[in-house]
Amino acid sequence: MPKVGRQASWGLSRFSRSENGTVPFWDGQRLRIGLPLLLALGGILHGRDAFGHVVNVFAVVEGKTIRGEVYFRGGVAAQGAKVEAFDPQQRKLAEATTDEEGKFSLPVRFRCDHRLLAQAGEGHAGQYTVEAAELPDDLPLPDGGADTPRQEPPSPAASPAASDPPAARPGDAQLKQMIEAAVNQQVVPLRRQLDRFENTLRVRDVLGGIGYIFGIMGLLFFFLGRRNRGPRGK
């Protein structure tokens, strides 16, 4: 048991010893050491929401285009990032580069899931999937589209509306488009805000991680301690 007690006062004795000695706590020496550490701490607090590594992609469908933006965690736009769209069979469908606001747009040719992969250099990448259900009905299915489980088989409903004149009145397609545009205008900012919110790193994410690390340490102590104590028959 005394051994455990010594372990528990980890570092404290050493600190108090040097403080009780002739050295005042905040002399120049300590300041010189402490300042960089303080600066580092300041950096942590400052950079809390600016995790540069994580590349986020956000995209919405507008007609037959996917418009989106690429940004680093914290909201800084990723300029000149390469964005590629892949179908579920990993074939490349389109490619674009982001502008100085981190925005890009890609043409949509097929009605299938579009996996968008954005690369912002140095192995940093993010992805986002635009699901087939979000895309307009009148797009052709990709060849080999039977492999994609998400798609319903081609049916009259999936064929272009114009080829079915008796059912659709002339104004319908236009009206639908207008409604879609209006809804998009209202919903897209909300989705963007939600996306940003989801991708913000919060204090609890940091503290949670530290907690896990010490939890793992505690578990190891428990198991190793039991093993160490075992032979002594305690």
Added chain:
Amino acid sequence: MHLSEAVLSGSIDGKLVLVAGAALAAAGTAVGLRKMDYQRLPQVAVLSSAFFVVSLVQVPGPIAVHLVLSGLLGLILGWAAFPAVLVAITLQAVLWQVGGLTAVGINTVVMALPAVLCYYVFGRAVRVPNQKGVFVAGAAAGATGVVLGILLAAGSLLAAGEGYKVLSGLTVLEHLPVAVIDGLVTGSAVVFLRRVRPELLEAPLLPPAGVEVPGA
């Protein structure tokens, strides 16, 4: 510095890099666990969490880069840097979506291998009895850790056939300010440790310059 699985898993070569990284990380962690004794668990945990959090320290520059501290980890932990880094990187992948779970292996290697190398190269140098020497050795270890790490990351990307992102040379240059700051932090930390907890570095107590410590 974290490599992303989204980039690496795209090609066969990239997948090989992921697998090789996982194998190396497993081997390094096994060695680390074998060499780590029970008494050093708290140190490993403290440095693991320091490494976990220090990724948040942004160094301003053309692209966002952050401190790594692998030099400091190596100097204090030696081979035990591997399990420490592995745990921290796994948690970063799970909690912060950095890199991705399949890239944990290669990322561990990229940041823990330089730590172990720093331990062998600078471990002796930080045990010298004068403060300037300790600081310089620590700073060199910190900077070396960053540079080796970025070279490993660049090498992995090259091996995965994603070389065009590296060949610009920008990646390495961008990390020079990080190397400098990491060096300053590591140097200061090592000097501080020599003052208050020298046994962490397996070295004798370093008295503050010009001060006689009774009994030292």
